[in-house]
Amino acid sequence: xxxxxxxxxxxxxxxxxxxxxxxxxxxxxxxxxxxxxxxxxxxxxxxxxxxxxxxxxxxxxxxxxxxxxxxxxxxxxxxxxxxxxxxxxxxxxxxxxxxxxxxxxxxxxxxxxxxxxxxxxxxxxxxxxxxxxxxxxxxxxxxxxxxxxxxxxxxxxxxxxxxxxxxxxxxxxxxxxxxxxxxxxxxxxxxxxxxxxxxxxxxxxxxxxxxxxxxxxxxxxxxxxxxxxxxxxxxxxx
Amino acid sequence: xxxxxxxxxxxxxxxxxxxxxxxxxxxxxxxxxxxxxxxxxxxxxxxxxxxxxxxxxxxxxxxxxxxxxxxxxxxxxxxxxxxxxxxxxxxxxxxxxxxxxxxxxxxxxxxxxxxxxxxxxxxxxxxxxxxxxxxxxxxxxxxxxxxxxxxxxxxxxxxxxxxxxxxxxxxxxxxxxxx
Ligand SMILES: [Zn+2]
Numbered sequence: 001x002x003x004x005x006x007x008x009x010x011x012x013x014x015x016x017x018x019x020x021x022x023x024x025x026x027x028x029x030x031x032x033x034x035x036x037x038x039x040x041x042x043x044x045x046x047x048x049x050x051x052x053x054x055x056x057x058x059x060x061x062x063x064x065x066x067x068x069x070x071x072x073x074x075x076x077x078x079x080x081x082x083x084x085x086x087x088x089x090x091x092x093x094x095x096x097x098x099x100x101x102x103x104x105x106x107x108x109x110x111x112x113x114x115x116x117x118x119x120x121x122x123x124x125x126x127x128x129x130x131x132x133x134x135x136x137x138x139x140x141x142x143x144x145x146x147x148x149x150x151x152x153x154x155x156x157x158x159x160x161x162x163x164x165x166x167x168x169x170x171x172x173x174x175x176x177x178x179x180x181x182x183x184x185x186x187x188x189x190x191x192x193x194x195x196x197x198x199x200x201x202x203x204x205x206x207x208x209x210x211x212x213x214x215x216x217x218x219x220x221x222x223x224x225x226x227x228x229x230x231x232x233x234x235x236x237x238x
Numbered sequence: 239x240x241x242x243x244x245x246x247x248x249x250x251x252x253x254x255x256x257x258x259x260x261x262x263x264x265x266x267x268x269x270x271x272x273x274x275x276x277x278x279x280x281x282x283x284x285x286x287x288x289x290x291x292x293x294x295x296x297x298x299x300x301x302x303x304x305x306x307x308x309x310x311x312x313x314x315x316x317x318x319x320x321x322x323x324x325x326x327x328x329x330x331x332x333x334x335x336x337x338x339x340x341x342x343x344x345x346x347x348x349x350x351x352x353x354x355x356x357x358x359x360x361x362x363x364x365x366x367x368x369x370x371x372x373x374x375x376x377x378x379x380x381x382x383x384x385x386x387x388x389x390x391x392x393x394x395x396x397x398x399x400x401x402x403x404x405x406x407x408x409x410x411x412x413x414x415x416x417x
Contacts, residue, residue, distance in 0.1 A: 051368070051372040054354060204253060
């Protein structure tokens with residue numbers, strides 16, 4: 001039997017998920033019979049919930065990441081980077097790939113990071129495109145083209161309903177080794193088709209294009225050339 | 239590795255944690271103008287030390303550097319030791335088995351919102367532990383890695399932070415229910 005003196009310090013450990021399973025059982029047994037410890041546990045839980053609900057998470061001002069990374073970037077690599085842009089026939093390609101930032105890309109990158117952080121990348125987790133496609137029916141206002149690229153090393157892992165630009169977007173999740181990628185698909189609102197353009201936001205690569213009345217944004221942290229190849233492959237297909 | 243390749247790696251490693259770095263700096267420094275300067279210094283340090291980073295727990299690694307840079311900035315800024323505060327400091331020495339008053343047990347919505355200012359008023363060591371736990375969801379071990387304190391110290395700082403918050407938010411609840 002656990003005493004109050006033994007139980008009291010453990011209440012906080014349990015709240016923080018730092019207590020081993022056996023002690024959790026013993027503690028709960030004590031708390032169930034002890035009004036003092038029950039109050040203490042409820043009070044700590046209320047505090048923690050209030051903190052999570054109301055404590056401010058300060059968001060960096062717009063452009064903060066870019067500004068800082070630019071200042072930290074070593075001079076030599078700045079020069080190498082500029083040199084590459086000027087050199088060879090690569091010049092044109094690099095200019096196309098220059099970061100083109102806009103609010104939608106920012107949102108897609110944020111949604112991508114959130115999906116990794118929350119450990120909730122998929123609402124429907126399956127590599128079967130014939131399961132993923134119908135899952136989106138009635139959730140977004142268009143038919144979602146779902147394809148697997150396992151042969152190229154990007155395996156379909158599932159789908160998720162997300163929100164970009166204040167409206168529902170389909171998010172297809174691909175697995176590449178240990179990395180997850182998100183392909184966001186939205187209605188293009190009648191905008192013309194556009195070839196893939198790439199950029200870099202907060203360490204993530206992003207590629208965007210429009211095709212067949214839909215807008216696509218691919219976000220991930222795999223190496224630049226691989227992302228580009230995948231984006232061009234996907235864009236060519238639709 | 240070339241400078242450009244190293245920078246690319248660095249960018250990919252810290253990119254996902256820049257938001258957490260900013261949030262921590264703001265909570266520690268309490269000034270947005272200082273935060274950007276201090277973070278620039280922190281990221282330069284991080285890039286210099288990047289060769290010694292071996293791919294494990296990037297967030298803790300980066301936040302430890304951010305945290306240390308913030309603390310040296312605060313020392314440089316010469317922030318005066320916080321004056322003794324009767325209410326706060328007596329709350330901090332309450333016995334371990336504090337039993338909250340029944341009416342203080344659950345926070346009402348308006349008290350819950352006051353938590354922002356009460357956390358900001360905590361001493362920096364307590365504030366840091368509480369923010370890393372509740373906003374970053376870090377384990378005791380991770381907080382210990384970031385702050386360079388032993389796990390036991392982390393636990394007691396967290397515990398004291400909570401006791402202070404309970405007392406201050408609960409104290410307001412009692413006052414409110416009397417009036
Ligand atoms: Zn008890």
